[in-house]
Amino acid sequence: MTPKYIFVTGGVTSSLGKGIIAASLAKLLQARGYSVTIQKLDPYINVDPGTLNPYEHGECYVTEDGAETDLDLGHYERFLNIPTSQANNVTTGRIYQHVITQEREGAYLGKTVQVIPHITDEIKRRIKLLGDTGKFDVIITEIGGTVGDIESLPYIESVRQLLWEMKEEDALVIHLTLLPYLSSTKELKTKPTQHSVKLLLESGVQPDILVCRTEHAITKEMRKKIALFCNVDSNSVIEALDVPTIYDVPLMMLKEKLDKTVLSKLKLSAKNEPNLESWKDFLTRHKNPKNEVRIGVIGKYVELPDAYKSIIEAFIHAGATNEARVRVQYIHSELLSEENAAQKLADLDGILVAPGFGERGIEGKINAIKFARETGVPFFGICLGMQMAVIEFARNVLGWKDAHSTEMNPKTKHPVIDMMADQKNITKKGGTMRLGSYVCEVTKGSKAYQAYEKTKVNERHRHRFEFNSKYLKDFEAKGLQITGVNPETKLAEIVEIKNHPYFVGVQFHPEYKSTVLNPHPLFVKFVKAAVTYSQA
Ligand code: GLN
Numbered sequence: 001m002t003p004k005y006i007f008v009t010g011g012v013t014s015s016l017g018k019g020i021i022a023a024s025l026a027k028l029l030q031a032r033g034y035s036v037t038i039q040k041l042d043p044y045i046n047v048d049p050g051t052l053n054p055y056e057h058g059e060c061y062v063t064e065d066g067a068e069t070d071l072d073l074g075h076y077e078r079f080l081n082i083p084t085s086q087a088n089n090v091t092t093g094r095i096y097q098h099v100i101t102q103e104r105e106g107a108y109l110g111k112t113v114q115v116i117p118h119i120t121d122e123i124k125r126r127i128k129l130l131g132d133t134g135k136f137d138v139i140i141t142e143i144g145g146t147v148g149d150i151e152s153l154p155y156i157e158s159v160r161q162l163l164w165e166m167k168e169e170d171a172l173v174i175h176l177t178l179l180p181y182l183s184s185t186k187e188l189k190t191k192p193t194q195h196s197v198k199l200l201l202e203s204g205v206q207p208d209i210l211v212c213r214t215e216h217a218i219t220k221e222m223r224k225k226i227a228l229f230c231n232v233d234s235n236s237v238i239e240a241l242d243v244p245t246i247y248d249v250p251l252m253m254l255k256e257k258l259d260k261t262v263l264s265k266l267k268l269s270a271k272n273e274p275n276l277e278s279w280k281d282f283l284t285r286h287k288n289p290k291n292e293v294r295i296g297v298i299g300k301y302v303e304l305p306d307a308y309k310s311i312i313e314a315f316i317h318a319g320a321t322n323e324a325r326v327r328v329q330y331i332h333s334e335l336l337s338e339e340n341a342a343q344k345l346a347d348l349d350g351i352l353v354a355p356g357f358g359e360r361g362i363e364g365k366i367n368a369i370k371f372a373r374e375t376g377v378p379f380f381g382i383c384l385g386m387q388m389a390v391i392e393f394a395r396n397v398l399g400w401k402d403a404h405s406t407e408m409n410p411k412t413k414h415p416v417i418d419m420m421a422d423q424k425n426i427t428k429k430g431g432t433m434r435l436g437s438y439v440c441e442v443t444k445g446s447k448a449y450q451a452y453e454k455t456k457v458n459e460r461h462r463h464r465f466e467f468n469s470k471y472l473k474d475f476e477a478k479g480l481q482i483t484g485v486n487p488e489t490k491l492a493e494i495v496e497i498k499n500h501p502y503f504v505g506v507q508f509h510p511e512y513k514s515t516v517l518n519p520h521p522l523f524v525k526f527v528k529a530a531v532t533y534s535q536a
Pocket of ligand 1 (some may be wrong): 464
């Protein structure tokens, strides 16, 4: 069948949750038997978010094929349980880079290269790329930013052109807006929504469906009023109330019949009722925990939890599997000293040391790891967290006081973490790390093996430094084992301490692969160890 396109735009303010609405709609369509994917168009000029500080834009998510992407792609994968790829995230930077490269190659010889048609053509090509694969019935394209932003204009114009080019039943626009509540007069206001639809209309785009974020239920009259002033059917005004968890949103959209409205507008049959049994099962376990554990997340971006989005979601998935509520306690690594670590970490049932780059907060991470190693509280180190576990062991067990990573101290006599050989001649920063999925061979009998229950796994990466295998024997002699390696390069992927309830560090990022239907086994076992620890 011809692929159908759904464009999701946002109005009034940012942060209304376009990504979650898009993922929830996709989930419902998928649960009805359609094959769906979601794409995010980001109007910034960075070619990808890989060079952005997490304070700017939250976590950088990594796909199987090694694209560094917006964190919304993480939601898409967690909801849909299918991998996304480079094609699922496009930025203005990438669009311009392509057009300018083409121009230098002479592709437009004799012509003035302009936003319309050259930039918009390239945007349209990128939008249609996923449909052209023939793999999807429906492609949902989320336009980042808020309608009215200068940088969103070429995207809205591209949507306008596509709507004009496509048959009416092949594409539609969902506009997400906010109905602010005035507590003094106790009413929801529709004016900002009307204005935001007018802004879209100025660009020639009439939304087909309005999803209205609101703190209070919308009355029938209000739906009518919004429909009348915004020129949509009244069953196309969808209420999106605040809910306790993002995983409630698909069920809320089901109740609002968003999926049915979409299907009827796209002239697709509603087929079977959506099969959401396993989703509901997950929600029941998530909401009815039998245990509770406190897990400290040690990082330097803790002021902004979006920086650790996938880790937090992985804890929700793993918590549900263990029927445990995971209370995440963010602990700033810069504030953890050797003296205060024991006191600050005393109440925890598990310690996760987060990924990261650079010097800031490093010693605090090492102090937290020392505490975990010595006291037996379950420990999970991810990427930089694993590297710090190696350094802690070198300093405090092997006695190499100056042991470090050459990322932080290029002159150390004990570079136990060192830059990977194929990284040494790289000078450009964008998209040049070891990125994406690689095989890891897991040692039988290890904690990692108990979790995976297999010896061959694929995990995603994002790093330049690695365990320095020159020191392998020294570490193993004292009890730090390498229990996962890359079969080709022999790069250490997993480290463990045998005589510890749960001490696992991984060079890769398991959090990117945890989904509602497939919670990541290492997170599941870590939470399980935390439950056991909390009961002891
Ligand atoms: N900075 C470390 C490296 O580049 C770890 C990266 C990470 O935690 N993602 O190897």
